[in-house]
Amino acid sequence: xxxxxxxxxxxxxxxxxxxxxxxxxxxxxxxxxxxxxxxxxxxxxxxxxxxxxxxxxxxxxxxxxxxxxxxxxxxxxxxxxxxxxxxxxxxxxxxxxxxxxxxxxxxxxxxxxxxxxxxxxxxxxxxxxxxxxxxxxxxxxxxxxxxxxxxxxxxxxxxxxxxxxxxxxxxxxxxxxxxxxxxxx
Amino acid sequence: xxxxxxxxxxxxxxxxxxxxxxxxxxxxxxxxxxxxxxxxxxxxxxxxxxxxxxxxxxxxxxxxxxxxxxxxxxxxxxxxxxxxxxxxxxxxxxxxxxxxxxxxxxxxxxxxxxxxxxxxxxxxxxxxxxxxxxxxxxxxxxxxxxxxxxxxxxxxxxxxxxxxxxxxxxxxxxxxxxxxxxxxxxxxxxxxxxxxxxxxxxxxxxxxxxxxxxxxxxxxxxxxxxxxxxxxxxxxxxxxxxxxxxxxxxxxxxxxxxxxxxxxxxxxxxxxxxxxxxxxxxxxxxxxxxxxxxxxxxxxxxxxxxxxxxxxxxxxxxxxxxxxxxxxxxxxxxxxxxxxxxxxxxxxxxxxxxxxxxxxxxxxxxxxxxxxxxxxxxxxxxxxxxxxxxx
Numbered sequence: 001x002x003x004x005x006x007x008x009x010x011x012x013x014x015x016x017x018x019x020x021x022x023x024x025x026x027x028x029x030x031x032x033x034x035x036x037x038x039x040x041x042x043x044x045x046x047x048x049x050x051x052x053x054x055x056x057x058x059x060x061x062x063x064x065x066x067x068x069x070x071x072x073x074x075x076x077x078x079x080x081x082x083x084x085x086x087x088x089x090x091x092x093x094x095x096x097x098x099x100x101x102x103x104x105x106x107x108x109x110x111x112x113x114x115x116x117x118x119x120x121x122x123x124x125x126x127x128x129x130x131x132x133x134x135x136x137x138x139x140x141x142x143x144x145x146x147x148x149x150x151x152x153x154x155x156x157x158x159x160x161x162x163x164x165x166x167x168x169x170x171x172x173x174x175x176x177x178x179x180x181x182x183x184x185x
Numbered sequence: 186x187x188x189x190x191x192x193x194x195x196x197x198x199x200x201x202x203x204x205x206x207x208x209x210x211x212x213x214x215x216x217x218x219x220x221x222x223x224x225x226x227x228x229x230x231x232x233x234x235x236x237x238x239x240x241x242x243x244x245x246x247x248x249x250x251x252x253x254x255x256x257x258x259x260x261x262x263x264x265x266x267x268x269x270x271x272x273x274x275x276x277x278x279x280x281x282x283x284x285x286x287x288x289x290x291x292x293x294x295x296x297x298x299x300x301x302x303x304x305x306x307x308x309x310x311x312x313x314x315x316x317x318x319x320x321x322x323x324x325x326x327x328x329x330x331x332x333x334x335x336x337x338x339x340x341x342x343x344x345x346x347x348x349x350x351x352x353x354x355x356x357x358x359x360x361x362x363x364x365x366x367x368x369x370x371x372x373x374x375x376x377x378x379x380x381x382x383x384x385x386x387x388x389x390x391x392x393x394x395x396x397x398x399x400x401x402x403x404x405x406x407x408x409x410x411x412x413x414x415x416x417x418x419x420x421x422x423x424x425x426x427x428x429x430x431x432x433x434x435x436x437x438x439x440x441x442x443x444x445x446x447x448x449x450x451x452x453x454x455x456x457x458x459x460x461x462x463x464x465x466x467x468x469x470x471x472x473x474x475x476x477x478x479x480x481x482x483x484x485x486x487x488x489x490x491x492x493x494x495x496x497x498x499x500x501x502x503x504x505x506x507x508x509x510x511x512x513x514x515x516x517x518x519x520x521x522x523x524x525x526x527x528x529x530x531x532x533x534x535x536x537x538x539x540x541x542x543x544x545x546x547x548x549x550x551x552x553x554x555x556x557x558x559x560x561x562x563x564x565x566x567x568x569x570x571x572x573x574x575x576x
Contacts, residue, residue, distance in 0.1 A: 018361070019193070019361045022191055022361040022362070023191040023192075023361060024191075025191070026189070026190065026191030026362075026363040027191065031362075031363050032191060032361070032362065032363065033360050033361065033362050034191075034360070034361040034362075035355075035356075035359050035360040035361065036359060038217075038302075038303060038355040038356075038359065038542065057324075057363075058362070059324075059458035059459065059461055059462050060458075060459060060462065060546070060547070061353070061356040061357070061455040061456075061458065061459050061545070062356070062459065062544045062545060062546045063544055065546070
């Protein structure tokens with residue numbers, strides 16, 4: 001089973017992201033759960049969203065305590081939440097930042113396998129707004145093979161209608177620009 | 186026949202209500218039930234569902250409107266949670282006494298205070314004596330299936346009792362997961378239009394909800410009790426019919442790896458599948474432990490439950506509600522009562538878990554198992570335990 005935890009702020013679309021990915025994984029014939037952290041969320045407050053993907057029916061009904069992957073939509077959350085503290089030793093961090101890999105590792109003290117992309121810049125350029133959730137899906141697909149890009153397109157079209165094309169373009173741009181580096185031993 | 190799709194479970198429930206061709210819906214939104222009625226409201230507004238959707242100013246009015254609409258012979262649905270169920274409390278008894286086959290989803294949530302929007306079973310446990318059929322589901326597929334089946338059970342002429350499907354708030358209502366959906370044709374064949382025995386019609390006036398003198402009140406209550414207990418036969422036959430159509434079979438008392446197990450967990454709702462994972466791990470480690478999942482809460486399946494538990498030495502009953510000042514939390518109290526008549530009965534220990542949204546993981550069950558075994562070895566110090574409580 002693959003467990004991914006999204007760290008974002010209310011309004012950044014973390015919950016939408018896990019719903020899109022869960023739907024895509026299920027379209028591929030897999031089993032998945034996508035769900036929010038059920039807090040009194042409000043715009044701008046830290047929020048969590050959870051995604052599980054497996055080849056079998058998933059029977060867990062609890063939060064993800066030790067994820068395989070964490071995706072951070074807003075780097076300011078790293079100091080507040082310390083999201084990598086309970087990441088598995090061989091886990092992966094997918095980070096939205098305008099810093100380089102080396103700068104991000106140093107700034108935030110990240111030792112796991114790390115994928116970085118400047119999703120804000122891509123989202124502003126392609127979507128015209130700094131909403132990075134769909135853009136960051138490109139970075140996630142680069143860093144993991146949790147779902148195929150093609151199976152995400154259907155759910156994106158269903159969710160965003162005429163806006164889907166731009167979201168797919170932002171996602172593909174992020175896929176190209178994401179830089180991944182293995183864990184520092 | 187059907188198709189598999191990923192969807193938020195609340196939305197799937199609203200589709201099940203639409204597939205059942207509900208004709209009348211009255212509801213007031215409350216977290217975590219909101220997505221169900223919001224989506225139904227859209228379906229009615231978009232013309233996808235031909236039904237009357239009545240927006241009301243409270244749950245008291247929602248249930249009152251449901252009673253009126255059901256009394257005219259319309260297939261009637263509503264959903265609520267927590268304070269909403271509490272606010273409709275006095276009307277719930279009237280719906281069942283009038284024998285109106287309303288179907289309601291309860292997205293189980295803690296009662297205030299302190300204010301909590303999160304999941305536990307305190308809402309439905311405060312309403313266990315309302316005279317409705319009450320069923321618990323543990324995943325999205327069950328929530329979908331049982332929503333469709335509830336109409337057929339409630340409307341059966343031998344039953345005519347309103348029916349609640351309990352689904353855990355957030356940990357079930359708000360999860361996008363895979364479900365097998367069925368086609369409209371299958372539901373139409375399974376569930377014919379509701380034809381009421383009596384209905385409110387100005388052309389043919391009847392009295393409904395008349396008062397009862399002391400000479401008749403007890404007899405009415407007796408009839409209700411007998412009918413509710415007898416409804417189990419109809420419930421299981423409806424479930425069997427669904428199993429033939431879909432391959433998905435349900436029992437009032439489900440057994441999971443329980444054969445010859447010395448210790449049995451007993452759970453309701455979503456706790457079941459989490460406990461299954463713990464049972465898998467404990468059995469792999471050589472422990473003699475299994476699981477009983479209680480699906481049918483009202484009518485209480487005494488015979489099946491006794492048969493399922495009789496061979497065990499210890500039953501660990503997991504409640505998701507407290508009965509303050511009472512002898513035991515609600516499920517523990519009922520199970521102990523059911524076992525009391527047995528000459529060789531297992532020991533019982535109660536653990537209250539997951540109050541107000543506290544996470545319950547397979548590790549929690551493994552920890553409870555170890556604690557319960559220790560308690561039994563030493564002689565239990567309490568009637569029941571609030572698992573994981575601090576202070």
